[in-house]
Amino acid sequence: MNNPAITLDIRDGIAWLTLARPEKRNSVDPEFAFRLNELAEQCAEDANIRCVVLTGSGKFFCVGGDIDAFSAAGEDAEAAVGALARSFHRGIHRLATMEKPFVTAINGPAAGAGLSLAILGDIALTAASAHFTSAYSAVGLTPDGGASWWLPRLIGMRRAQEMIFTNRRIGAEEAAGMGLVTRVVADDRLRTEASAVASTLAKGPIRALARCRSLLVESVNADLSTQLDREAASIAESAGAAEGREGVAAFLAKRPPHFV
Structure with missing residues (x-):
């Protein structure tokens, strides 16, 4: 072009x-x-x-x-x-x-x-x-x-x-x-x-950041109960994903996380 x-x-x-x-x-x-x-x-x-x-x-x-x-x-x-x-x-x-x-x-x-x-x-x-x-x-x-x-x-x-x-x-x-x-x-x-x-x-956990984007936008029209359910599902998914496992491991090892 x-x-x-x-x-x-x-x-x-x-x-x-x-x-x-x-x-x-x-x-x-x-x-x-x-x-x-x-x-x-x-x-x-x-x-x-x-x-x-x-x-x-x-x-x-x-x-x-x-x-x-x-x-x-x-x-x-x-x-x-x-x-x-x-x-x-x-x-x-x-x-x-x-x-x-x-x-x-x-x-x-x-x-x-x-x-x-x-x-x-x-x-x-x-x-x-x-x-x-x-x-x-x-x-x-x-x-x-x-x-x-x-x-x-x-x-x-x-x-x-x-x-x-x-x-x-x-x-x-x-x-x-x-x-x-x-x-x-x-x-x-x-x-x-x-x-x-x-x-x-x-360099950060972009999949987790993507879930943060969704949670923030969804929160505007959600009641508290709905948003709490969304947060629970999101943090569980994040904890089970590679980024979450790496973040926890890095925290315990006292080293910078490597999300890339």
Whole structure:
């Protein structure tokens, strides 16, 4: 593919996905959405990939949907935007449910669908200069990419309502303070810090981390009894697996575990 909308670089068990439309501020168009799903599937299925990192190129992380493409669709906008959203959502869902940890390294402003991508990380690191905006209602649209699902869970309903209804810009420090992202990193340290976090995760018990991902997502809509049952089943499965046996053996031997 010539000049792909998203590039993939695999190093030391870590897949780096880089949004690669800097001239369009990494906005989402049909090629972008198709490529996201394609690469998400590859990352999920490749046993040599133990952690995935998503970042942007240029000055922006992602400003959301390509509004020029929306306008060009004219009278066919409903069908065109619907098809784009459904394609985009396939990639979002795969990244959210794959059985390996996911890190977002937010190198610049994130808006609309870019906000949805930014907050999708299990660990979301943001450059100090980045900022976050819902942006949808400013152009008469509604959220996509899972924003209406994630925002109330991460920052609470009241803050989610404010972000979506007013499109107020949220700076990096405020975003970290409200739980929208994990923490703020100096701009020139973002890639280094993301690499360090991803390396630690990649060396960890990724099957157990996958079960942690599922438990955390499932807990939102579960009652206590159901969640306790899920936890019991999950820890039992983990204890009987190779990672659990290695972790216990390493603890008793007072040595670092070797999960890889």
